[in-house]
Amino acid sequence: MDHFLYRDGALHAEDVAIAEIAASVGTPFYVYSTATLTRHYKLFEEALSPLPHLICFAMKSCGNLSVVKTLGALGAGVDVVSVGEYLKAKAAGVPGERIVFSGVGKTRDEMRIALEGGIRQFNVESEPELFALSEVASSMGLTAPITIRVNPDVDAKTHEKIATGKKENKFGIPISRAREVYAEAARLKGIDVVGIDVHIGSQLVDLVPFEEAYLKVAELTRQLRADGHDIRRLDLGGGLGIPYERSNAAPPLPLDYGAVIKRTVGDLGCELEIEPGRLISGNAGLLVSKVIYVKSGEERDFLILDAAMNDLIRPSMYGAHHDIVPVVEPAPATLPQPYDIVGPVCETGDTFAKQRALPPMRAGDLVAFRSAGAYGAVMASEYNMRPLVPEVMVHGDQFAVIRARPTYDEMINRDSMAPWL
Known part of the structure; x- marks a missing residue:
């Protein structure tokens, strides 16, 4: 609506x-309609209630200062993929503890600015990025909270240019190597491993790929906890589609999406994050x-x-x-x-x-x-x-x-x- x-x-x-x-x-x-932005954000709030959660608006979908300010005032966090988006989110009044920094090519300068200004977490995409963040944070005498983005090799059944969860995509580390990389992260200075990140694509109109990916994340959570990691936060990404053609069947509702989340990872006692952009804006x-x-x-x-x-x-x-x-x-x-x-x-x-x-x-x-x-x-x-x-x-x-x-x-x-x- x-x-x-x-x-x-x-x-x-x-x-x-x-x-x-x-x-x-x-x-x-x-x-843009304020009432529509508000309604869509509240649908996700309802979908994840009563689990502990934060809805981080994917700013890359619509980055105007007034749009971000509107959602931030409702309690939304923001998912950013550049330091420019980070600074704009801060300018819109979103505090650092509600900003998640994603993206495959974060530079050391971007890391430094986010650490200085405050950040909820970095979603780390690769081992070279992990090493760079460790160096930057430790040189500043700070600790960087991180999740590691895992690639679950799940076909999101969306357009090839916006699919991100298959093994041939550039995003994340293979889930098969996750335990090895988490062990490496735990040994690094300036790094605090807080959770797991996954995102499989955009404009998904089928809930099955979400369920498949989240079940893999749930199993990984149990494995990592058994390895001694304090996994307390799961970033589940976004990607729920919208009805571009009104004559077609409507995609799943946020409530249906929330039900998938609850039955796959809802019993793990983790704080949950999702990063919808398209469905909100x-x-x-x-x-x-x-x-x-x-x-x-x-x-x-x-x-x-x-x-x-x-x-x-x-x-x-x-x-x-x-x-x-x-x-x-x-x-x-x-x-x-x-x-x-x-x-x-x-x-x-x-x-x-x-x-x-x-x-x-x-x-x-x-x-x-x-x-x-x-x-x-x-x-x-x-x-x-x-x-x-x-x-x-x-x-x-x-x-x-x-x-x-x-x-x-x-x-x-x-x-x-x-x-x-």
């Missing part, structure tokens, strides 16, 4: 008409765009929008589907017609959808890309010298620009002229 609904024939974000935002901000723009955001031209081709008609692949890259990068709807609700008897929906970037790959059914459209009409709150604005670029899309947040009947569209002068002035020119 989200809070983007038609009211009196016009699409609204909570109590604000999308057309009103477009008139104020211009198009294209992203818009995905359906909480829209990308709104305007039709520039309706072009009749020899075999098909094109809607040429003012949004492009640089604004929402998922269709070009992953072949991803987003429902695209008119901002003005069509009359019930309106007959849809097929369009190829494209942007103005000079690449054939700048295509959002082919032969997508929409009511007859005209230049100046507004359309909204649903489920665009995750991996939308965060992956945007200024390719073709196109300004980054502004972000807007709605709260009831209020809206505010939470990231402004840069001017062309601002973009140009970021460059420096070489002194010999």
